[in-house]
Each structure stands twice: as structure tokens, then as C-alpha cells.
Amino acid sequence: MSELILALMLALPWATVVIAASLGQRSFSPNLVARVAAGLTGAGFVLATGAAISVGRTGPMNVELGTSSVQLDPLSVVLSMLVLGLSAVIQSFAVRYLRGDRRQRWFVVSATALTAATVLLVCAASVVVFAVAWVTAGAALVAALATYPELAQAREGVRRTALRFAIADAGLLVAVGVLVVAGGGDQPLSELGSIARSLAEPLGPTVAVLLVIAALAHSSQLPFHGWLPFTLAAPTPVSALMHAGVVNAGAILLVRFSPVISAYEWLMIAIMLIGAATLVWASAARLVRPDVKGRLVYSTMAQMGFMIMACGLGAYAAAIFHLIAHSLFKSSLFLGAGLGVRRYLADANRPAxxxxxxxxxxxxxxxxxxxxxxxxxxxxxxxxxxxxxxxxxxxxxxxxxxxxxxxxxxxxxxxxxxxxxxxxxxxxxxxxxxxxxxxxxxxxxxxxxxxxxxxxxxxxxxxxxxxxxxxxxxxxxxxxxxxxxxxxxxxxxxxxxxxxxxxx
Structure with missing residues (x-):
């Protein structure tokens, strides 16, 4: 039963991508496509809830896919519920927000692909599956940011994001290739500790550093932070989905690959200090931003800095807790950004x-x-x-x-x-x-x-x-x-x- 729930939970988002893309090529209205995608994503959340109940009763489980594997454990179940639940809410919001917009179909397909890749990412149990999901999620985010390509700032955001992701992900793929070759094929994430210890001294730290760079780039940490501020031209649903999902992926990578990374204290210190520096810098930047979305962007960078800092300290449980809390909080702030402007104006008119x-x-x-x-x-x-x-x-x-x-x-x-x-x-x-x-x-x-x-x-x-x-x-x-x-x-x-x- 658990295997069936896991298979359906992973397959349904990808099936939604195919359905949304195929309906978009025919005479169906974009609004109908958006409603169908939101409904199917909501069904995925129901499946994730069933998976949580199953794990609570029978414990964690792995499903082998040849030499690769996917898993249901407490972390993957909680994060799957988070991703699918938030995506269903955000896509439902976008039905009305983008109604009549000529790029509504593009948003639906790219947002659903981002959701599908992220669910696969959090459920990955082997190195190759994780890497494929990681790269796919990054590509889907870049596609979602290109919703309005005619805007110069949107094009700049796509260019900066794609460039940084490409460089960081190339390093990730090199690190994954080394681990796969050293292990003689795709290896479970749970076996990374023994594989990392078998690597020669110059190679082991290099692999760990490449993994950390990928995590820092996707979480918009110094010095890879230049892409996130340029995403303000993206429509609000894209911003909500991005700030609730992909920017949190750095912590997931650091947790899943912790046997490789945490073996080096100097690297953990570097992770902690980079997260702390981003936290302080983004907090200062947030104070000078006059616009609501700009403040939310730098607030996200500061929160990601705290999360990365927690990973550097080895407090992975705290990092995951902050990941979930930030996703829920920040998505609601982006979806309610318009009300935030009204509230600010009302407060400004009150006597001090x-x-x-x-x-x-x-x-x-x-x-x-x-x-x-x-x-x-x-x-x-x-x-x-x-x-x-x-x-x-x-x-x-x-x-x-x-x-x-x-x-x-x-x-x-x-x-x-x-x-x-x-x-x-x-x-x-x-x-x-x-x-x-x-x-x-x-x-x-x-x-x-x-x-x-x-x-x-x-x-x-x-x-x-x-x-x-x-x-x-x-x-x-x-x-x-x-x-x-x-x-x-x-x-x-x-x-x-x-x-x-x-x-x-």
C-alpha cells in the first residue's frame, strides 16, 4: 500500500504537467487548464497526507528503481505535504490572479513542473535521483521566471538565475559523478558516509565544497545572491512559489549530503559564517527597501541565511523547522502583498x-x-x-x-x-x-x-x-x-x- 501511495504521489505531479501542457495546445481555455492543474495538485496533497499516515504506522520505506531509489521517511513526507499543499493554494490563487493573462498557460505548466521536480527532490533516496530532481527544479524555476520575457528586469532575472544555477549545478554534477564512480553506480544517500571516507584527501574535500556551492547558490547566499533581487518582475504567484520552495532547497541538500559535508569542520564553519554574513547583509538591505516585494525578497535572503547558519552548526532539525515555517509564512505574505500595502498606508495615517x-x-x-x-x-x-x-x-x-x-x-x-x-x-x-x-x-x-x-x-x-x-x-x-x-x-x-x- 505504501509503495502504491508513493508511486501515485510522485507520478501525479508529472501527469499534471503533461495534462496542462497538452490541454494548453488545444482549444481549452487557459482558465480551465489552471483549474485542472490546481485540482490535481490538491489531490497530490491528499496522497502526501496518506503517505504520512502510512509512514506513521509502518515506518520509513524505500522503493528501488533499478540501481536508484526513492523513499518515504519523516522528512520526505513532511516536505512533500508542504510542497504540494502550498502549490495547490498558490495555483488556486493564480487562477483568479492570472485570469485573462496571455501567459497563464505558461505559468501553469512551469509551476506544475517546479512542483513535480521538488516533490521528487525531497523523496530522492539515491544520489542520481537527487541530482536529476535538483537540476530539473532549477530549470523549471528559470522557466517560471520567464513568464513575462518582454520586461527587461525579468530577462535580467532569468539571465542571472540561469547563469548562477548553471555554474553551481555543473559543480554538483561533477561531485555526483565522483560519488557514483567511487561507489560503482548510483548509491543510496544513506551510504554516502562510507563512500566519502574512501575518497582520497584532495578529492573528498573538493566534492564536499562543490555540493556546498550548489546549496548556497540555490538559496541565494553570499556571494551567489545576485539573482534573487532581480526576480521582482515575476508575477506574485511565481514569487510565492519560489520563496516557499526552491530557495529552501539548499538546506535539503545539506541535510541529505551531510555525511559528505559535515566530516570537515572547516567547511561547516565556512557554511555557518556565510549564512551569518548573508543574514546580516540581507537584514540591512531590507531596512532600506521602500517597496513591499523588495522587502520580502531580502527578508527571504535573511531567513535563508539563518537556515544555512543552522546547517553549519549541525542543527539540521532547526534548519528544517525554519524551512517549513518560512515557506508557510512567506508564501502567505506574497499572496497578501496587496493587503500589506493597504495596511501600511492605514498605519501611517494613525497618530504616533x-x-x-x-x-x-x-x-x-x-x-x-x-x-x-x-x-x-x-x-x-x-x-x-x-x-x-x-x-x-x-x-x-x-x-x-x-x-x-x-x-x-x-x-x-x-x-x-x-x-x-x-x-x-x-x-x-x-x-x-x-x-x-x-x-x-x-x-x-x-x-x-x-x-x-x-x-x-x-x-x-x-x-x-x-x-x-x-x-x-x-x-x-x-x-x-x-x-x-x-x-x-x-x-x-x-x-x-x-x-x-x-x-x-
Whole structure:
């Protein structure tokens, strides 16, 4: 039964691609094609839910496809439900959003192909299957970004994305080729540890570095971040699908290939520091963006930086939890971007609250420290049982963020209502965070990094973000704040060469 569910779950998205493409070539209306594709994707989500029930009853399973294989394990089941569920919602939204648009068929086919490739990616159990799904998902994303090729910025986004993906994926294919040759054929991902140990010293680290480069490029991490800001010309459903799916794939690669990558502490440290640098840089860039979609793009880069940073620390459970939470949150923000503009305009017209005075500022800071720390202590005592030291370091990072958020809210408007709402919100979020982190740690307990980056490195991005917050609020030297602002603004301004024309 489990084998049948897995086969249907993998085959249905590809069958949807064929149906959408074939209907698009005939006299069927694009709106009908879009509705059929959304319905079939929703059916795939139902199958993924059935797969989750099956895995819960019988445990993980593998299906052999010759020398290759696919699998149902807790990670693949949860991510399949996420991909298919979000894709069904986004494609349903796009039915109305793109109704009457001449490129509606193109979106339906490319978005469905992206969904199908991503489902295969998360269910891959062998090296070759993973590589094929990875490259296919990247190509489908590039096709989706080309929905409006007449726009100069869209063409630039396609060019930048395709170039970076091609370079990074070429390295991935070289690494996969080495692993396949060393293993004598397509190998299960679970056997990568022994294969990696058999590689000669120069070859093993090279393979690991090539895999990491592919993960960083797809997740828009420094120095491969140049493609994501140029995707703003894509229609909102494409942005929602991309930010909820493909940009998260870097963490999946790092988790699945962790036996190869995590054997080298210096590489794990590099992954952690690159993720931290992207987190800080994107946070600064987000502050200077005046447009809603631009802020969402750089917010995604910052979240991906946190996720990659967690992988570098060996906290794979925390990385997957953030992947899922980010996908759900960011897709809803993109689909509701129009409402976000209205909400911003409404808030701008409201009278400003009375800021806190000197004594209230001191009390606000003390309360902002006590509430998150107490929330963590209570949540740890009641819920946590198997959180790793690296996850605890990330929890401390999240707690510091809660302190800054609550302090800013109380200093801006020191009222009992603000204190109650802020305290309840911080407590609920931290309680839920610890609970979910513990659940994911249990579900992914077999995944462990052999040489993770030291947990104390978390203090570096934490200090940088605190400095950035103080600069943004004018609490530090003004010339430094002006310098950071100017650099961030310059770095986030899209520039096209004169020969390519200006964005339209």
C-alpha cells in the first residue's frame, strides 16, 4: 500500500504537467487548464497526507528503481505535504490572479513542473535521483521566471538565475559523478558516509565544497545572491512559489549530503559564517527597501541565511523547522502583498504613540529581557528533552531577537496593552518554537553532523544584528549609520547595462 501511495504521489505531479501542457495546445481555455492543474495538485496533497499516515504506522520505506531509489521517511513526507499543499493554494490563487493573462498557460505548466521536480527532490533516496530532481527544479524555476520575457528586469532575472544555477549545478554534477564512480553506480544517500571516507584527501574535500556551492547558490547566499533581487518582475504567484520552495532547497541538500559535508569542520564553519554574513547583509538591505516585494525578497535572503547558519552548526532539525515555517509564512505574505500595502498606508495615517520617558525606557528594557528569558526557561522545563547544543545556541539567538523586538515595542509605545500583547506574543512564539524544535529533533534524530561548527560562533551575527538595530534607531554614531545606509541602498538598487535597456 505504501509503495502504491508513493508511486501515485510522485507520478501525479508529472501527469499534471503533461495534462496542462497538452490541454494548453488545444482549444481549452487557459482558465480551465489552471483549474485542472490546481485540482490535481490538491489531490497530490491528499496522497502526501496518506503517505504520512502510512509512514506513521509502518515506518520509513524505500522503493528501488533499478540501481536508484526513492523513499518515504519523516522528512520526505513532511516536505512533500508542504510542497504540494502550498502549490495547490498558490495555483488556486493564480487562477483568479492570472485570469485573462496571455501567459497563464505558461505559468501553469512551469509551476506544475517546479512542483513535480521538488516533490521528487525531497523523496530522492539515491544520489542520481537527487541530482536529476535538483537540476530539473532549477530549470523549471528559470522557466517560471520567464513568464513575462518582454520586461527587461525579468530577462535580467532569468539571465542571472540561469547563469548562477548553471555554474553551481555543473559543480554538483561533477561531485555526483565522483560519488557514483567511487561507489560503482548510483548509491543510496544513506551510504554516502562510507563512500566519502574512501575518497582520497584532495578529492573528498573538493566534492564536499562543490555540493556546498550548489546549496548556497540555490538559496541565494553570499556571494551567489545576485539573482534573487532581480526576480521582482515575476508575477506574485511565481514569487510565492519560489520563496516557499526552491530557495529552501539548499538546506535539503545539506541535510541529505551531510555525511559528505559535515566530516570537515572547516567547511561547516565556512557554511555557518556565510549564512551569518548573508543574514546580516540581507537584514540591512531590507531596512532600506521602500517597496513591499523588495522587502520580502531580502527578508527571504535573511531567513535563508539563518537556515544555512543552522546547517553549519549541525542543527539540521532547526534548519528544517525554519524551512517549513518560512515557506508557510512567506508564501502567505506574497499572496497578501496587496493587503500589506493597504495596511501600511492605514498605519501611517494613525497618530504616533507617546514614546517612553527615561524611567520607562529602563523598565521597558528590563521587562524585555525578563519575558523572553522566562519564556525559554518555562518552555525548556515543560517541553524540551532532546535539543542539541547547537539548537540551544540558535534558541539563544531567537531569544535575543525577542528581547530586541519587545524592547522596541515598549520604548515606542509604553502602555499596559503593549506590554500584555507583546508578552503573550513572545511567550506563545517561544513556547511553540521550543515545542516544534523538540519534535523535529526527535523526528530527525538519525541526522547528525560529525564535525559541526562551534556553537559560540552564533554570537558573531547576534552582535552584528544588535549593532544594526542600534544604527537603524539612531542609537550609535550617526556617520556610521549614514555609511551603512548608503552602502545598503547602493547594493540593493538594481542596475542594468545600457545595452539591455531600462526596466519597463
Amino acid at each position: 504613540g507617546k514614546p517612553a520617558n527615561g524611567a520607562q525606557r529602563v523598565l521597558a528594557v528590563l521587562l524585555a529581557i525578563v519575558v523572553p528569558v522566562a519564556s525559554v526557561v518555562v518552555a525548556e522545563a515543560l517541553l524540551a528533552s532532546s535539543i542539541s547544543p547547537a539548537s540551544l545556541a540558535l534558541l539563544a539567538f531567537v531569544t535575543a531577537t525577542g528581547v530586541i523586538t519587545l524592547a522596541a515595542a515598549l520604548i515606542g509605545r509604553f502602555t499596559l496593552r503593549t506590554l500584555l500583547i507583546g508578552s503573550v506574543g513572545i511567550f506563545s512564539l517561544i513556547f511553540a518554537y521550543v515545542g516544534f524544535l523538540d519534535a523535529f529533533s526527535v523526528a530527525l534524530s538519525p541526522v547528525a553532523a560529525s564535525a559541526p561548527a562551534p556553537a559560540w560562533l552564533v554570537t558573531i551575527p547576534a552582535a552584528a544584528l544588535l549593532t544594526l538595530d542600534l544604527l537603524a534607531r539612531g542609537r550609535m554614531t550617526s556617520w556610521l549609520g549614514d555609511r551603512v545606509y548608503a552602502r545598503a541602498l547602493t547594493a540593493t538598487t538594481p542596475r542594468l547595462s545600457p545595452t539591455k535597456g531600462l526596466p519597463r
